Amino acid sequence: MTADDIRRYLERAVALAREGMTASKGGPFGCVVVKDGQVLAEGYNRVTSDQDPTAHAEIVAIREACRRLGSFQLEGCTLFASCEPCPMCLGAIYWARPAAVYYAGTRDDAARAGFDDAFIYEEIDTTGAERSIPFAHVPVPEATAVFNDWKRLSAKQSY
């Protein structure tokens, strides 16, 4: 992929961010998934219009790309995001396993526009009880048993 291709796909991701913002679908974020030199899927943020806090541009585009491929993996795909993926979207990217990610804005740009991306990155490094949303680990014996049964399962599809 050439530098021109990369800039072109990032500009498309930003155009999607503007499209979603202008249509009052959600925040100003867009994403494009490319495979074999073709756009496989596009998305923009739909959090407020879909009333779905997980409907970030990257999640929307990843789900659509997977639907089109009939796969839960984005092998050989490249993801272009108008802004640095937040921890939720970073996690989704790692589970989908595309080949590479390019982004235009940064988590600090997003913070200056009023979004929590940088804050959530900071919270990851705090321990459960110190978080602004407290996380508590309460062991339950059956939780260990279900993992052991998964390990023993012969007919399973890993991911």
Added chain:
Amino acid sequence: MTADDIRRYLERAVALAREGMTASKGGPFGCVVVKDGQVLAEGYNRVTSDQDPTAHAEIVAIREACRRLGSFQLEGCTLFASCEPCPMCLGAIYWARPAAVYYAGTRDDAARAGFDDAFIYEEIDTTGAERSIPFAHVPVPEATAVFNDWKRLSAKQSY
């Protein structure tokens, strides 16, 4: 909420993990969202059956809880997960803003069962080019412009 309530909801989350695993829907993970002493939504992992890498138990349950509330926020809700949320689900939780999170298994339990949760937590602290999926920041002027326009937008719904 009493310690008995917490254990009971966590046991329900683990029962959902087992239900999804047994039905070959995905990995052994379950989640329950509770509001005002009632179960608002439940979910189990559906990654392989839905061919959707984002269909973790927590994401499934958060989306269903938001659908039932007609809101992109889980105000006053408590989330119970059979295992410590991965970075994707942690991010989704921060965007949904429930009051608290309880979990039974840990990221290390998940790692021992073959899941990438702990690995993704480690990758967050690496810089873009050193990641196993390379992330590259390529500034594009329009990305800054769209954030500035968002800041100036009067009729917008923040999240």
